[in-house]
Amino acid sequence: MAELRFTKDHEWIRLEGDVATIGITDHAQNALGDVVFVDLPEAGREVTAGEACAVVESVKAASDVYAPVAGRVRESNAALTDNPALVNSSPTGEGWFFKLEGVDTSAVAALMDENAYNAFLESAA
Amino acid sequence: MAETPAESLLETPLASLHRELGARMVPFAGYAMPVQYPAGIMQEHLHCRAAAALFDVSHMGQAELVGEGAAKALEALTPADVQGLKPNRQRYGLLMTITGGVFDDFMVANLGDRLFLVVNASRKAEDFALIEAALPAGVSLRLLPDRALIALQGPQAVAAIATLAPGIASLPFMGIAPFEIAGVNAIVSRSGYTGEDGVEVSVPAESAERFARALLALPGVQPAGLGARDSLRLEAGLCLYGNDIDETTSPVEAGLVWTIGKRRRTEWNFAGADRVRDELDNGAKRLRVGIRPEGRQPARAHTPVHAPGGAQVGEITSGGFGPSANGPVAMGYVARDLAADGTPLELMVRGKPLAARVAPLPFIPHRYAR
Known part of the structure; x- marks a missing residue:
């Protein structure tokens, strides 16, 4: 499985071919608390880097999820509709949000790797 | 996630206990308050409905009103029946603006020789100034900044605290009385803001941590933060000042006509009575x-x-x-x-x-x- 890249908005992205899977990080799910609803983008939607395209609702608040890179939504994770708590229990696995196709692989490579993201969390703490 | 610099926030007497318990502290009404503990809002909420949850509500304003005519003076600001409040009884009421909006919601209790008031943290400075300005000679408002307030809420709350002071079990709903609990002089009312049975306990600030630890050691008691307090009161249909009621909303619009005393509805001598009377007659x-x-x-x-x-x-x-x-x-x-x-x-x-x-x-x- 390809390595994860990270954004300062606490999304992760995993590239396989030119299809990228996107979700929120363990740090983000922990900060949000119990996730009760996820609003996901429709397949076929074109998104730009940094565009708000999903919403994650915890008991206490709603937060936007941004596209780390540009692309076209290939599919969203239907399992989250029935079981949004997957975002808490498996943030980088079963709790993924959506997949983008047609992404620029160099844009993904330009994002933080795990060490850089951990250093970013340390510096923000 | 912008945060107000911690040094500008006030703390309650339980701040170090919250941190020890792993609370996530957030700014609320000028205080650093626990929004949740490691269990999380969902679990804290469900635990309160199933057993007993301890909430620190020491940020709320506490005060005493003393002197001949204190109840009558307060009635100029609230449509609640304060003069008819029997000793050892507490009541929920509204402080009113002169135009019939809600200045704040509050609790008032008759402690025999004085009235005991609890008001919202976000409004306490304004409330106390409003009350102070309405007092005749001989009635005075004594602020109680050196008292903490701790709520124990849930179906097992009263049974749990009654193991330390058995008399609490016989307090009726909205009953209030002094008790000595774990060596601490406390004022206990059978009330709360979760929809569950439970108590709210006023204790001296210097004893608050010892008192809270004694409660947390009781079977079934877990700490709960402001997050669970908010979801509990919302499910219970209870208003949050600044959200559901404010200076623009009237008691009639808010469905809080039940806080208006029967006698008060014949006298119409409280701030904002004209709007309330008009809306009762003609509908909001x-x-x-x-x-x-x-x-x-x-x-x-x-x-x-x-x-x-x-x-x-x-x-x-x-x-x-x-x-x-x-x-x-x-x-x-x-x-x-x-x-x-x-x-x-x-x-x-x-x-x-x-x-x-x-x-x-x-x-x-x-x-x-x-």
Whole structure:
């Protein structure tokens, strides 16, 4: 499985071919608390880097999820509709949000790797 | 996640205990307060409904009103029946603006030789100034900044604290009396803001941590933060000042006419009485109602409320996910002709219509001691 890249908005992205899977990080799910609803983008939607395209609702608040890179939504994770708590229990696995196709692989490579993201969390703490 | 610099925030006497318990502290009404502990809001909420939860509400304002005519003086500001409040009884009431809005909601208790007041943290400076200005000679307001306030709420709360002071078990709902608990002089009222049975306990600040630790050591007691307190009171249909009631909303609009004493409705001698009387006679233009969104998506405060496919008819004032309701719940104001239970509404969440219906309050039945 390809390595994860990270954004300062606490999304992760995993590239396989030119299809990228996107979700929120363990740090983000922990900060949000119990996730009760996820609003996901429709397949076929074109998104730009940094565009708000999903919403994650915890008991206490709603937060936007941004596209780390540009692309076209290939599919969203239907399992989250029935079981949004997957975002808490498996943030980088079963709790993924959506997949983008047609992404620029160099844009993904330009994002933080795990060490850089951990250093970013340390510096923000 | 911008945060107010910690050094500018006040702390309650339990701040170090909260940190020791692993609380996430957030700014609230000028205080650093625990929004949740490691268990999380969902679990803390459900534990309160199932057993007993300890809440630090020491940020709230406590004061005493003493002197001949104290109750009468307070009645100039509130439509509650304060003069008729029997010793060792507490009552929920509203402080009013002169134009009939709600200045704050508060608790008033008759402790025999004095009235005991508890007001919202976000309003305490304004409330105390308002009350002070209304007092005749011989009546004085004594602030109690050196007292902490701790709520123990849930079906096992009274049984738990009664192991330390058995007399608490015989307090009726809204009864209040002094007790010595674990060596601490406490004022205990059988009240709360979760919809559950329980107590609110005022203790000297210097004893607060020792007292809280004694409660946390009791079987079934877990700490709960402001997050659970908010979802519990929302499910119980209870108003949050600044969200569901404020200086623009009247007691009639807010569905709080029950806080107006029967005698007060013949006298009409409280601040804002003209508006209240007019709305009781002619109906309010809008009413606070429960709102249940269909599906799983929560609708938060300030969400516009529309008639289905039509014009805006109101706004959500509190909304979120109800852990015990196991779904989204909300409260808000709608035009009076759309306030009947079951009326279909549309909530505009991030620009998209979300189907909802007016629902009876509370969402979760109250389980007060009766």
